[in-house]
Amino acid sequence: MKKIFTIVIITLLVACSKSDNKTGNVELTGNVEGLKQGKLYIQQLKDTNLVIIDSIIISGESNFETKFQIEEPQMLFLSLDRGTTESIDNSIHFFAEPGKMKIETTLQGFYANAKISGSENQKVYEKYLKIKTNLNDENLVLLAKEIKNNVIKNAAITEEINNKRDKLTVRKYLYTANFALVNPKYEVSPYITLTEIPDANLKLLDTISKTLDPKVAKSKYGKRLNEWIKERKSTEEK
The missing domain is CATH 2.60.40.1120 (Carboxypeptidase-like, regulatory domain)
Known part of the structure; x- marks a missing residue:
């Protein structure tokens, strides 16, 4: 006992x-x-x-x-x-x-x-990561081609790789921006904008910031995005 x-x-x-x-x-x-x-x-x-x-x-x-x-x-x-x-x-x-x-x-x-x-924000974030993973996979394929081409140094292949990489970068920026714009109710929107496309066109960043719900705009990442836009404007629009 x-x-x-x-x-x-x-x-x-x-x-x-x-x-x-x-x-x-x-x-x-x-x-x-x-x-x-x-x-x-x-x-x-x-x-x-x-x-x-x-x-x-x-x-x-x-x-x-x-x-x-x-x-x-x-x-x-x-x-x-x-x-x-x-x-x-x-x-x-x-x-x-x-x-x-x-x-x-x-x-x-x-x-x-x-x-x-x-977490609802986590669910939204994971949707974004799925597309980002696909884009990263495409980039890895290009990297493998680039490594092989470094041996033979074919100028045409080099140009093809560079063109595809540029288009891939544009797709990433457009997808990220669109994702942020269609999810203005979630704090993850300004977060991915800051972490994934901070050097995007200022007008695009401004549009994302102004589209955010008031609660999200006042959040940690919403305020940081607005501050970042102001910082860039002060240096780039002189």
Whole structure:
């Protein structure tokens, strides 16, 4: 009986350690299949530095749960401390929103196998990433042709590759701009504008900024986009 009582107490203590009495408007649960020991960090980009806003200790179980506070929807990073390993697959970027979110992945494919749910911005962002992946694949095909052509140095092939690459770049810019314009209700729109096409035509950037919903325009990325446009105008329109 005493042994059973001790086991119950230990179980309760372990259960309490999972939540760690944390509070916040984001409730994040998840699983890293295959991970038995390690640390997870929730990080936020401030200026050019990643700042830890929460940490999770994994010991014995691959499931985790935590809570943390964010002021508005924004891109965060779930990073894995593998200890002595030199793997570069250690970070998942996800568009966090207040509410309940879930991230499921594996130790072997921490970023590649990640499945994220509970965020409308994340859903929209993943739609954008699918098209971006297709464009990246086309660029890789061109790169492979370029490497082969470096041996034979055929001028006609070089010109063909350059023309196709230029057209691919234009497609990326047009697709990104259009995607931002048709999704003005989501904070991900000014985010992809800033991260993917910051050097786009000023009139185009201005149009995207003015199309944003008032709430999004006042968000972290909405305000940053407006500031970026003003910075460019001050230097380019002199």
